[in-house]
Amino acid sequence: MAHVGVVFGGRSVEHQVSIRSARTVAQGLREAGHSVTPLGIASDGCWIDADASAAVIDSGAKEIPPLEVPVAPTVRHLLASGVEVVFPILHGTWGEDGTFQGLCEMLDLPYVGCGVTTSAIAMDKVLAKRQLAASGVPVVDFETTSRRDFEADPKAFLARCERLPLPLFVKPSVGGSSVGIRKVSDLVDMAEAVRFALRFDEVVLVERGVKGRELECAVLGYRDVQASVVGEIVPGNEFYDYADKYLQDTAGLIAPAELPAAVSDRLRRTAVQAFTAIGGAGFARVDFLLEGEDGLFVNELNTLPGFTSISMYPLLWKLTGLPLPRLVDRLVQIALERHAERRRLDEGIKEFLATLA
Ligand SMILES: Nc1ncnc2c1ncn2[C@@H]1O[C@H](COP(=O)(O)OP(=O)(O)O)[C@@H](O)[C@H]1O
Ligand SMILES: [Mg+2]
CATH class of the missing domain: 3.30.1490.20 (ATP-grasp fold, A domain)
Structure with missing residues (x-):
């Protein structure tokens, strides 16, 4: 069993959601037998220490207020934590976009989820659409x-x-x-x-604008990528806007979605294809728009999907037969495998250079 750092909070507009996600992830990891050290990032990017982070997770705190000190020295709290592997559950910018993944690479710390390039591509809608289209994945x-x-x-x-x-x-x-x-x-x-x-x-x-349904599929894996059952979002507003996501309680979440088997099979295959097309590793929630029964488009991939107690990603896996502790444990195992593989590639480079010497 590993000592896992659950990194949460952060600078994005999803700071508060991230705290709720971290509670679920920490609980799942503990149930799977891992030891967990929560590591919080304030809304201005400053890290807080492990005790203060645990207090945020254990209390009902909604946010980590800004510390208003230079950010760089506060990274010592990550360095001092002694964690072996990191589970970032930082949604949005400065976390889901490759920046945090780059920090982990520099620190030689295994981390859960997609790597630097994949995270950056998925966060950039134009880049992602071009990459998906080039791989034959349908986009709007x-x-x-x-x-x-x-x-x-x-x-x-x-x-x-x-x-x-x-x-x-x-x-x-x-x-x-x-x-x-x-x-x-x-x-x-x-x-x-x-x-x-x-x-x-x-x-x-x-x-x-696609006039149709919004469907979501959870993918998990590295070499062998699996897709979950399909879920559906029914926006409460004209579309699934900021208020509908976070301020109101009007959007509906249906899982599993009612779909003909042929459509859901196609959607699941396309989710894996999209994840593979951008070099995904670990996990992502793949969001679709469906027009009629044939007009299937990948809208976007979320490489650090919501993980609150009511979020779609863990719910879809639960419905597929993978409960939370096994899900987060699998993600940690993939992180460790990928890190070992990266090391082997480095060794390969060194061996190659040695043959030239
Ligand atoms: N081409 C489209 N056709 C119909 N609805 C769309 C389209 N693009 C976005 N939307 C609506 O806007 C919401 C947010 O768009 P999305 O591209 O998912 O951005 P974000 O990354 O902010 O979630 C979607 O969930 C959907 O409700
Ligand atoms: Mg979206």
């Missing part, structure tokens, strides 16, 4: 622009979008929690929606 038709190009000639971009049927979804390429996303039903609103999205990222994409 889109156009993209950068701040520089849009400011130089907004009309040219708006003209390019005219081929896409209304309504349109305008999104910052890097982001999450639906922040910065607008549904546009009239082209006169497009320029403002693009400028709004540009407040959150340098690159914006405009997608054709």
Whole structure:
């Protein structure tokens, strides 16, 4: 059994969700027999020590307030913890996007979930869509622009979008929690929606709006990737926006989703294909849009999915026959396997160089 650091909180808008996810993950790991050290990150990026982190997990604390000191020296709390493997449950920017994974690589610490490149690609909607499309995974038709190009000639971009049927979804390429996303039903609103999205990222994409269902599938594995049963989100608002995700209690979550077997089989195969296409390892929740019975599109992959007691990812695995302790234990085993493999690759490089000497 391993000494696992559960890293939670962080700088993203999903700070509070992350704390709730960490409670579930810590409990599952303990039930699986691991020893757990929670490691919290305040909303300004500063790390807090293991005792303070445990107090956040054990109490009903909703957030870790900013410490307002330089961040770098506070990383000592991770270094001093003595953990053998890290389970980051940091949703969104500064955690799900490859940044935390890079820190672990530099520290030679095994970590749960996707690596640096995969995490970064999955967080960037334009990059992810290009990579998925190149691998034959169906994605929704889109156009993209950068701040520089849009400011130089907004009309040219708006003209390019005219081929896409209304309504349109305008999104910052890097982001999450639906922040910065607008549904546009009239082209006169497009320029403002693009400028709004540009407040959150340098690159914006405009997608054709899919009139259909939102389905989710949980994937798990490394060499051998498995897909769970399928779940469905029924937005309470016009789409699954920030308020619907976090402020209201109007969205419905149905699991397993009612679907013809052929559709759910196809969806599960496509989820594994999408995960593999971006080099996934460990886990991800793959989100789909389904138009009719044939129009299946991967909307996005979430490489550090929500893990609260009511989140879709652990629920879908439970329904597939993998309860929480076995699920989180498997994730830790994959993290250790991948770390050992990375070491072997390094050895291989050294041996190769030795043959040249
Ligand atoms: N092309 C689309 N067609 C229909 N609905 C969409 C489309 N793109 C996004 N949405 C709606 O907006 C929500 C958030 O978009 P998404 O791309 O998942 O961004 P985020 O990363 O912020 O979750 C989706 O859950 C869905 O309700
Ligand atoms: Mg989403």
